[in-house]
Amino acid sequence: MKIPGIKLHNAADLANACSLLEKYGESAKALAGGTDLVVDLKQKRAVFEHIVVLGGIAGLDEIKLRKGILQIGALTSLASLAESRIIKKHLPALSDAASTMATPQVRNMGTIGGNVAMAVPSADLPPTLIAANARIITDSPTGSRIIPIREFFTGPRKTVLGAAELIREIEIDVPPANSGLSYKKFQLRNSAALAVVGVAASLVVEDGKISDACIVLGAVAPTPLIAVKASRSLIGAKPDFEAFANAGKIACEEGKPISDIRGSKEFRCRLIGVLTRRALEEANGRIRTAPKRRKN
Amino acid sequence: MSEKFLRDEKYKNNINTRVDHHFGDIEKGFKEADYTREETFIGNHVYQAPMEPHASIANIEGDGTILLYSSTQVPHYLHYQLARVFERPLGTIRVVRPHVGGGFGGKAEAAPTDYISICLAMKTGKPVMVQYSRKDMFEHFRGRHKQYITYKIGVKKDGRITAVKSTIYLDGGAYSSFGVISAYYAGSMLATLYKIPNYKYDGYRLYTNKPACGAMRGHGCPQPRFAFESLLTMIAEDLGIDPIKIREINAMDPNTRTVNDLDIRSCELKATLTAVRKKSEWNRKYGKLKPGHGIGIGCGGFVSGAGYPIYRSKFPHSNAIIRITEDGHAAIVEIAAAEIGQGSETVLAQMAAEGLGIPLERIRMKSWDSDISPIDLGAYSSRITLMGGNAVSRAGRDVVEKILPYAAKELEISAEDLVAENGVIRHKSDKKKFMAWSEAARMYFSENGPLVGTGSYSPPEGLGGTYKGAPVGTSPAYSFGASVCEVSVDLETGKVSIEKFTDYHDCGTPINPMAVHGQVEGAIVMGAGETIMEDTVFDDHGRIVNPNLHEYLVMTSKDVPEIFSGLVDSYEPEGPFGAKEVGEGATLPVLGAIAHAIANATGVWVKELPITPEKILKALDEKRKKDEKTSKPKCGCD
Ligand SMILES: Cc1cc2nc3c(=O)[nH]c(=O)nc-3n(C[C@H](O)[C@H](O)[C@H](O)COP(=O)(O)OP(=O)(O)OC[C@H]3O[C@@H](n4cnc5c(N)ncnc54)[C@H](O)[C@@H]3O)c2cc1C
Numbered sequence: 026m027k028i029p030g031i032k033l034h035n036a037a038d039l040a041n042a043c044s045l046l047e048k049y050g051e052s053a054k055a056l057a058g059g060t061d062l063v064v065d066l067k068q069k070r071a072v073f074e075h076i077v078v079l080g081g082i083a084g085l086d087e088i089k090l091r092k093g094i095l096q097i098g099a100l101t102s103l104a105s106l107a108e109s110r111i112i113k114k115h116l117p118a119l120s121d122a123a124s125t126m127a128t129p130q131v132r133n134m135g136t137i138g139g140n141v142a143m144a145v146p147s148a149d150l151p152p153t154l155i156a157a158n159a160r161i162i163t164d165s166p167t168g169s170r171i172i173p174i175r176e177f178f179t180g181p182r183k184t185v186l187g188a189a190e191l192i193r194e195i196e197i198d199v200p201p202a203n204s205g206l207s208y209k210k211f212q213l214r215n216s217a218a219l220a221v222v223g224v225a226a227s228l229v230v231e232d233g234k235i236s237d238a239c240i241v242l243g244a245v246a247p248t249p250l251i252a253v254k255a256s257r258s259l260i261g262a263k264p265d266f267e268a269f270a271n272a273g274k275i276a277c278e279e280g281k282p283i284s285d286i287r288g289s290k291e292f293r294c295r296l297i298g299v300l301t302r303r304a305l306e307e308a309n310g311r312i313r314t315a316p317k318r319r320k321n
Numbered sequence: 322m323s324e325k326f327l328r329d330e331k332y333k334n335n336i337n338t339r340v341d342h343h344f345g346d347i348e349k350g351f352k353e354a355d356y357t358r359e360e361t362f363i364g365n366h367v368y369q370a371p372m373e374p375h376a377s378i379a380n381i382e383g384d385g386t387i388l389l390y391s392s393t394q395v396p397h398y399l400h401y402q403l404a405r406v407f408e409r410p411l412g413t414i415r416v417v418r419p420h421v422g423g424g425f426g427g428k429a430e431a432a433p434t435d436y437i438s439i440c441l442a443m444k445t446g447k448p449v450m451v452q453y454s455r456k457d458m459f460e461h462f463r464g465r466h467k468q469y470i471t472y473k474i475g476v477k478k479d480g481r482i483t484a485v486k487s488t489i490y491l492d493g494g495a496y497s498s499f500g501v502i503s504a505y506y507a508g509s510m511l512a513t514l515y516k517i518p519n520y521k522y523d524g525y526r527l528y529t530n531k532p533a534c535g536a537m538r539g540h541g542c543p544q545p546r547f548a549f550e551s552l553l554t555m556i557a558e559d560l561g562i563d564p565i566k567i568r569e570i571n572a573m574d575p576n577t578r579t580v581n582d583l584d585i586r587s588c589e590l591k592a593t594l595t596a597v598r599k600k601s602e603w604n605r606k607y608g609k610l611k612p613g614h615g616i617g618i619g620c621g622g623f624v625s626g627a628g629y630p631i632y633r634s635k636f637p638h639s640n641a642i643i644r645i646t647e648d649g650h651a652a653i654v655e656i657a658a659a660e661i662g663q664g665s666e667t668v669l670a671q672m673a674a675e676g677l678g679i680p681l682e683r684i685r686m687k688s689w690d691s692d693i694s695p696i697d698l699g700a701y702s703s704r705i706t707l708m709g710g711n712a713v714s715r716a717g718r719d720v721v722e723k724i725l726p727y728a729a730k731e732l733e734i735s736a737e738d739l740v741a742e743n744g745v746i747r748h749k750s751d752k753k754k755f756m757a758w759s760e761a762a763r764m765y766f767s768e769n770g771p772l773v774g775t776g777s778y779s780p781p782e783g784l785g786g787t788y789k790g791a792p793v794g795t796s797p798a799y800s801f802g803a804s805v806c807e808v809s810v811d812l813e814t815g816k817v818s819i820e821k822f823t824d825y826h827d828c829g830t831p832i833n834p835m836a837v838h839g840q841v842e843g844a845i846v847m848g849a850g851e852t853i854m855e856d857t858v859f860d861d862h863g864r865i866v867n868p869n870l871h872e873y874l875v876m877t878s879k880d881v882p883e884i885f886s887g888l889v890d891s892y893e894p895e896g897p898f899g900a901k902e903v904g905e906g907a908t909l910p911v912l913g914a915i916a917h918a919i920a921n922a923t924g925v926w927v928k929e930l931p932i933t934p935e936k937i938l939k940a941l942d943e944k945r946k947k948d949e950k951t952s953k954p955k956c957g958c959d
Contacts (some may be wrong), residue, residue: 128877211814211816213854213874213933213934214854214874214876214877214879214880215877215879215880216877216878216879216880217871217877218874219871286858286866286867286872287872288935289935292934292935292938295814295938296814299813299814300814
């Protein structure tokens, strides 16, 4: 099915893409993998006259590790994220999240930039990126900026991005060895299904006690939601079943799910508890070394 | 119900079909019972969701003939319907059925795409194509009726069934479609599997403000079968009888007339039960698995072709012409049997080859054009292998009859002592005396002109009883099958993983075992989807909430269990070379087997389809509450 009445503009580089977006204003939209945008255009949920194609821009689909920082280009495909050796080694939760998404075909086309920019409440990558404290690096005609991902999402399908602002890359500090991160998703079938609930959880353990924790809930609020109280409940606790189950219980109360075709509010609340505990357990299992003693 | 929602004065209370069947005497039957149990089950609106959308291309030819290409599974019924609607002779319409990308019952009647494309072609004088979007397909629907089913079963202490009472309300949507027949099937087919001496069925098909429901794989029967199998297992477990055993005790025997006057010929249900018990290692597993792991049994079966056509007609149900090329090499098999992905071309070619006595690779099928091939009623009611197979093998034998005299003369052997086999005609016992099949065929042609054989098939006359609705459920033959399912259930989230299926089917003598296993595997995947995830969801105004393949969940390859499909020895005298059906029958055991496996894993029965994680958790909660109540010490002080 062809989409009538659109003009495609192949952007030479990101600066060019931004200026095209600026030039055409509200009637323009950037297209990365197109797995969200094309569906919206076909279903007439979105109408744009000018489509700025990012796909031809070189160098934006790379995953690099530099000076302890993971740099993921905005055009990196979900399939690359799922398979990347660097990601699997340093942030396995992110490749886990990517591999639960959609179908092989969609994973080959869809990008990390598109998933984040689209800001769908059930999107699978944001919870993990938030728990990992990612930074979003953007370009726009007025310059570049670094946005902590915690400040990025403002509502369903809404972000702080300006109209002519595009994501260049996503940066994540490689988590220290005494930390672990996990993403757990509940879906109604094993492929091609959106999250009913997704939970990312990170843990830092020092001297046998949790020194930092971050639990992020997906698909249960207008934006990915940090379960602040549940996260806080873990600080100072021993990383064990009891603490994790307790955090799960608290997280249940923090979620604000709605009922829809994928599940009722009550069902989602329950899943939050179970998935939170399981994510924490897996995160704990991923802690590689015994915490180092600080030498003074 | 408020008057303004009444669809039609003709249908009081919007009841479009009322079935009132009583065979034997259920009152007496329940009196004889040592144990009875009654339960209510609710089905779901399952949609066929074939990959290919409905599509039609129409053109008005130079001579005024209507030419219609249609993605249909019933070219003849479509043809007949077009003739009626456009009020012109059938012979002035040509229907072409290209390869069809799946039907499952959703393309078993003339669709609006057919009529609209023809009307527009007439208006414009140009070829016109009309194709459904995915959403259109859901709105056209013709999927399963959602059935509200109450069964009461009475049994003796040893598990023998004494009576069954069935009350079913079928939510049929806004039009009849096949619904009248669905309402009858929902009752009649229950009686083929087990010996039921007393049986009452009250069926009500209701008009509602939803898209019309129709025929879908297993037509009307999978939901009642799910309910019945579940209740039979509950009863077995209540009485401490092994659930496979209770089925063996009640299993249908060959050459039996059922309580509702259906004639069963071949029947190897018991053999399928014995085989699944062994292959699945039932005895080692049933009752011995860890919590969260379960095993379950279900049985099913179906007609091998409906005994009567859907409109009054005396035409044989399947008709074939075989034309041999002048050189005697190839056989062109003409029969308008709809290949919709099920593989009917393959088995028909095999059976034609067998009838002719030439190798399969010399057969060419011509099944798609009403100008070329005589009618076959279509790909529905699991009928083509048995009926089409009889027609083509008879046409093949007709050809052989014609050429044998030429071989007899040439070989100087009497025609009775000759057989046609694998491209030669030879002496029955002396293999050294033979000639090429093609040579004999050429001799015939040289003397008489075209070498053509014909064959046709109609079910035996007078099938079924004389009561109202008796024709529905009649068939020349019935299939039987038993499935064992193994699942694991995440008791915290309710998520079900269907891990393994072991299935044995009685399809008579298989013409093509690979095709049989393909049907079984497909049926298991499809049946599993409708048991645990598929449902068309409606809002308060009857609009579909999920008319797309993202939110209407069918199983993906990642959800598919390990499947073993086995066959039992069986021979059906009414079938070609002993064959009967597999396509629809294989779906029927699936739902009950999964429901039982889930109950076995969790300790709770979910009686409403689909059995979703959410429903499982709810049932577990209810059980927990009940257990707590009953385990509280009674002190009588509060
Ligand atoms: C069948 C199917 C299944 C799916 N399953 C899942 C799933 O399980 N989980 C999930 O999370 N998602 C899922 N999705 C959604 C989608 O595939 C992902 O969100 C994907 O990552 C989107 O990336 P894209 O490159 O295709 O985005 P596009 O469609 O190209 O763009 C989406 C939006 O992001 C904007 N955008 C793209 N790149 C940038 C950039 N660099 N800077 C700023 N804005 C940008 C676009 O302008 C547009 O508004 C599914 C989609 C389909 C069709």
